[in-house]
Amino acid sequence: xSLTSKLAMRQxxxxxxxxxxxxxSIILSTAMLGAVSGFAxxxxxxxFPDYSFLELMSAGGxxxxxxxxxxxxxxxxxxIVVITNVFRVSAGERMRQFGLLKSVGATKKQITATVMxxxxxxxxxxxxxxxxxxxxxxxxxxxxINHWLEPINSRTSDFAVYFPFVFFPxxxxxxxxxxxxxVLISAWLPARKAAIVPAINAxxxxxxIKLNAKKLQIGSYNGMAGFFFGAEGxxxxxxxxxxxxxxxxxxxxxxxxxxxxxxxASFLTSITNQTxxxxxxxxxxxxIIMFSSTSYIPESLTTTAQEITxxxxxxxxxxxxxxxxxxxxxxxxxxxxEVSTIRILVLEPELYTSIVEQAGAAYGSxxxxxxxxxxxxxxxxxxxxPFGHFVGQNLEIYQRDPQFSQQIHIDGYITSRSNDLIYxxxxxxxxxxxxxxxxxxxxxxxxxxxxxxTSYANDNILLDIGPNxxxxxxxxxxxMSETRVMRNLFSLFAYGFAGMLTLIGLTNVISTISANxxxxxxxxxxxxxxxxxxxxxxxxxxxxxLLSSFRSLCLGIPLxxxxxxxxxxxxxxxxxxxxxxxxxxMLIVCVVGVFTIxxxxxxxxxxxxxxxxxxxxxxx
Numbered sequence: 021x022s023l024t025s026k027l028a029m030r031q032x033x034x035x036x037x038x039x040x041x042x043x044x045s046i047i048l049s050t051a052m053l054g055a056v057s058g059f060a061x062x063x064x065x066x067x068f069p070d071y072s073f074l075e076l077m078s079a080g081g082x083x084x085x086x087x088x089x090x091x092x093x094x095x096x097x098x099x100i101v102v103i104t105n106v107f108r109v110s111a112g113e114r115m116r117q118f119g120l121l122k123s124v125g126a127t128k129k130q131i132t133a134t135v136m137x138x139x140x141x142x143x144x145x146x147x148x149x150x151x152x153x154x155x156x157x158x159x160x161x162x163x164x165i166n167h168w169l170e171p172i173n174s175r176t177s178d179f180a181v182y183f184p185f186v187f188f189p190x191x192x193x194x195x196x197x198x199x200x201x202x203v204l205i206s207a208w209l210p211a212r213k214a215a216i217v218p219a220i221n222a223x224x225x226x227x228x229i230k231l232n233a234k235k236l237q238i239g240s241y242n243g244m245a246g247f248f249f250g251a252e253g254x255x256x257x258x259x260x261x262x263x264x265x266x267x268x269x270x271x272x273x274x275x276x277x278x279x280x281x282x283x284x285a286s287f288l289t290s291i292t293n294q295t296x297x298x299x300x301x302x303x304x305x306x307x308i309i310m311f312s313s314t315s316y317i318p319e320s321l322t323t324t325a326q327e328i329t330x331x332x333x334x335x336x337x338x339x340x341x342x343x344x345x346x347x348x349x350x351x352x353x354x355x356x357x358e359v360s361t362i363r364i365l366v367l368e369p370e371l372y373t374s375i376v377e378q379a380g381a382a383y384g385s386x387x388x389x390x391x392x393x394x395x396x397x398x399x400x401x402x403x404x405x406p407f408g409h410f411v412g413q414n415l416e417i418y419q420r421d422p423q424f425s426q427q428i429h430i431d432g433y434i435t436s437r438s439n440d441l442i443y444x445x446x447x448x449x450x451x452x453x454x455x456x457x458x459x460x461x462x463x464x465x466x467x468x469x470x471x472x473x474t475s476y477a478n479d480n481i482l483l484d485i486g487p488n489x490x491x492x493x494x495x496x497x498x499x500m501s502e503t504r505v506m507r508n509l510f511s512l513f514a515y516g517f518a519g520m521l522t523l524i525g526l527t528n529v530i531s532t533i534s535a536n537x538x539x540x541x542x543x544x545x546x547x548x549x550x551x552x553x554x555x556x557x558x559x560x561x562x563x564x565x566l567l568s569s570f571r572s573l574c575l576g577i578p579l580x581x582x583x584x585x586x587x588x589x590x591x592x593x594x595x596x597x598x599x600x601x602x603x604x605x606m607l608i609v610c611v612v613g614v615f616t617i618x619x620x621x622x623x624x625x626x627x628x629x630x631x632x633x634x635x636x637x638x639x640x
Contacts, residue, residue: 024130028137031114041531042106043146048524049099050150050199051157052517053092057191058158060088062183091517096202098276098521102528103139103206105269109532111135111214122219131215132208139207143200150199151192159185164512168505172498257567270532270618271572273525278576278610279583284518285603286584290591291510293598304464306473308332308482310491311460324485325461331481338467342368344458347448348417351425362417363450364428365389366458375452378434385431387452397602405435407449428453470497526617533565533621558623565618572614577607 032039111118118131162183169181310325325344332340344366367375379387390407410430418425430451467473477493485491544557581602588600 024133025137025141027134029141031110032138032141035110037534038106038110038531039142041527041534042103042142043149045099045102045106045524045527046142046146046199046203047150047153048520048527049095049202050147050195051153052095052520052524053195053198054151054154054192055157055161056088056091056095057195058154058186058188059161061186061188061191062158062162065184065186066181092198095521096198098524099199099202100206101269101272101276102524103203104209105528105532107135107138107207108210108269110138111210115214115217118214118217119219119221128215132211135211135214136204136207139203143203147196147199151196154192154195155187161512161516165509168508172502172505267532267568267571270529270568271575273528274569274572274614274617275576275579277522277525278572278614279580280518280521281606281610282577282580282603283583283587284514285606286587286601287514287591288507288511289601289603290588292507293601303466305467305470305495305497306465306477306493307496308463308465308477308491308493309460310462310482310485310489312488313490314488320486321459321461321489322457324489328461328481328485328491329463332463332465332477335467335473335476337469338465338473341371341464343462343464344456345460345462346419346456346458348419349422351416351418351422361448362415363448364456364458365450365452366454366456367452372452372454375434379432381432384454386429388430388433389450389452390433391435397600403435408433470495529617530621533618534624561622562619565622566615569614569618573611576610576614580610
């Protein structure tokens with residue numbers, strides 16, 4: 021073993037805590053890279069089991085590989101930020117040693133090699149463990165996914181989705197090589213800087229001291245901290261300013277974690293809204309829809325709907341409600357209303373009669389549903405009543421050409437809606453009429469046997485209903501179950517990925533705070549010798565954690581909310597729209613978590629210095 025390698029190994033042994041945190045970071049990054057490649061291999065095996073690499077590219081597998089590359093790049097950037105700071109702190113601690121080595125003839129190449137060997141030793145210890153962890157993560161996550169998919173697969177055995185565990189050696193090799201390159205890059209950046217510091221500056225530890233005459237006076241920030249928190253606040257602010265590089269690394273890591281968690285929360289909220297939008301409110305086990313496959317209303321569509329209704333009602337253990345609908349465009353509306361379309365809804369006679377009585381209108385009236393369920397920025401849903409001023413008016417409507425418009429009078433309105441009506445009128449203003457030529461018919465069914473009912477309706481009643489008509493039944497109970505499964509899967513991947521990246525960042529936060537506090541043992545001893553109590557030092561450290569947390573939140577929350585809004589915009593698909601929902605629960609978690617992490621890490625590190633002899637600490 022060369023001298024530089026021995027010096028590197030000795031440094032790792034002399035700083036066991038920082039070494040452990042560095043190894044943990046390498047393990048996590050390697051595990052994430054290996055897990056991502058493993059999930060990709062599983063997805064490729066599921067989607068393209070018999071494809072060669074070239075066939076995979078032409079069949080759409082390039083998109084999956086591109087996603088893997090993007091995730092790998094995110095992991096690499098986060099890991100480089102963390103591990104670079106570890107080596108920078110290590111090089112800073114050894115700066116005087118480097119100066120002494122240079123004074124006796126050590127070259128820049130040897131100084132660089134010493135730090136690079138630290139990265140090599142850490143890689144040898146961390147990367148194999150990371151590969152093992154990645155296999156465990158792959159197997160565990162895929163087992164959970166397959167367990168969640170089991171109820172869906174049991175209903176659709178012909179199209180069962182099962183993610184196989186794939187031992188993918190190439191992916192593991194790439195993960196190991198990628199982690200090793202990341203560590204080398206992270207070590208080289210501070211190693212290069214340490215190598216160019218002059219020996220005299222390194223020995224006297226003045227390489228980072230830069231005086232600026234314009235900044236020698238006490239800044240307003242320090243003055244405010246001293247004004248509100250006394251001498252401890254002034255010292256805390258000065259410490260953050262003096263060791264800005266260390267605390268900058270803490271702020272960056274916490275900011276990245278906040279951004280990732282808020283973006284993940286917004287992604288899950290958007291996906292949940294997308295999947296729940298259609299059937300969230302419906303009180304039915306089976307939903308059936310029939311519509312025209314052409315742009316015009318086919319003849320005898322109503323007759324076909326009546327025949328289907330009779331056949332459905334003949335089935336036992338079921339309650340059936342029939343609805344017909346067609347959408348029209350509005351020629352003019354009230355200037356303060358953003359309404360461009362109206363849905364004409366035809367109900368079965370019994371339900372229509374009850375609606376007319378509820379509105380206090382005569383039979384044959386056109387009744388407006390004056391209610392809309394909206395979701396505010398905090399995700400709280402409420403009913404609003406924005407259409408009441410249309411009552412008594414004639415609305416001019418058209419279907420395809422405004423020149424062939426017609427008028428329809430609104431005689432009354434209702435404000436309370438059953439869940440079935442919410443389902444049918446969830447996205448637009450809706451008018452209930454006694455009769456109309458409609459283009460879509462829907463049936464909502466309550467039954468004790470939704471799977472059997474759906475299968476029988478599709479195979480016997482809806483199989484052949486004539487030309488220019490399309491009809492099918494959907495098992496709403498199964499769809500809601502599948503929605504919950506998909507939501508769980510998205511949560512697992514999104515929060516799992518965000519959580520792993522957050523853990524990588526937290527290793528940086530904890531190791532930086534611990535090293536910084538440990539290096540200040542002499543400073544604490546001097547403060548005690550001048551009369552500061554242990555409570556005063558504790559207060560100073562608490563204020564340091566408070567100020568660094570505040571900086572992280574001031575930067576992380578705006579960036580995180582911007583990322584959350586960007587995710588919201590990216591997930592707006594098709595005609596389904598919903599408002600941006602503030603991820604306030606995750607926001608609270610981030611605020612509490614940041615303060616807790618910084619305060620706990622700093623106080624725990626300081627507790628290890630208590631009980632030391634003041635004289636020995638000062639002159640050691």
